[in-house]
Amino acid sequence: MEPMDVPGEGRMERKKRETRQKIIEVAMDLFQRQGFNNTTMEQIAEVADIARKTLYNHFPVKEAIVDEYVKAISKGLAKMTFDNLQNLPDTSTRLIAALDKAYEWVEINPEITGICLGYRLKNMFMGPGDCSGETATQSIMTEIIRQGQQAGEIRRDVSVKLMVEQLNISRGVIVLNWLKDPSRFELRKEMAKIVDLFIYGAIEREELEP
Amino acid sequence: MEPMDVPGEGRMERKKRETRQKIIEVAMDLFQRQGFNNTTMEQIAEVADIARKTLYNHFPVKEAIVDEYVKAISKGLAKMTFDNLQNLPDTSTRLIAALDKAYEWVEINPEITGICLGYRLKNMFMGPGDCSGETATQSIMTEIIRQGQQAGEIRRDVSVKLMVEQLNISRGVIVLNWLKDPSRFELRKEMAKIVDLFIYGAIEREELEP
């Protein structure tokens, strides 16, 4: 999260990026200490020592701060995860492994996760058509599915994009259900169920080898 | 939508229900004429001739009005739909038929649909744990899946509740994607794809009869 140097960057762009970073630092600290709902944009602006309007220039709503923070975290995790996946035998296993990694973090940061997921879902619908903002986890899933297709394991008559979108929303719902009542079920087990349902479908399969 | 009589109901309960109905009528009319975003709670209260606070007592947020309206519509449609399903041969066909019926209405009322879906999704997550508010379409889907299980067509190792939840969210996403750019694809075709993906999964099936 440090404001490290970026080569082709003027003073202006750098300063803007620095205040952006500062906002995120300050805000996340306040969120952790007093909770998300008890922290106002006013307060964030004050602690970050900028005008409220400047804060709104960077982040149109409070949730957007959390979103950007989580994106960075997620990006870091993804890099670590991806290499380990190649050893695994099939698509199902790879998907579960990829998601498990992400959920270690989720389990530790439930509130942030909830805020972030809610915001992303809302944006997926109401937001503008910028589907550009792909999550790191999403691009990993895309890669896994594509590999599965090439290996002849995953069907080709449905686009990768659609499948990833569906799987992504499915896992979102599961996480949010878990957040509402963590004691009710184990996140990983539920996740494995979802992946299985996604891959094999709802149809009853006849056992080929009894 | 008329305030028809309900047998065991006192004057007080009736009056409350009547103002509730009036709010919905007035609000929906305003929404249709000037758009959802251009209509304020203030204005709704004024036209309905009640205090703003009373309005908030009935509906905590503007979206809730739309939600209740749509619930009523949906209930009406569901009743008409259900009987026709029994003639259809399998789960897949039944699901597609049930959803197609609902989407006739969706295609005519895109704005309302968008508001309503966004609200429901937000509530599914952030809202309180009252999963009681089951949609009419959801209960139809529940019934279809259950029948499928009994016929040995649908797997039994995953709960009906989970499957309906997943399918429901899937169709929600599809509709919202369609709303963002109706010209991009046909809603029904996309819906059939989703149902197929839900039933048969993402796995590549070997053709048994070539």
Added chain:
DNA sequence: GGATATATTATACATTGTATAATCTTACAT
């Protein structure tokens, strides 16, 4: 009729998010 519960109301308030125009800083070309 009077006590009690509930719906409605008036009022005030903190917060959100937007709009406008002024001010300051950087970038760039002459």
Added chain:
DNA sequence: ATGTAAGATTATACAATGTATAATATATCC
């Protein structure tokens, strides 16, 4: 270097949301 254009920050004002509190009206029940 200097003036100008672009863009970032700011002060200020505003409409609207959603909540809290206490007062008032209305219905219900004994």
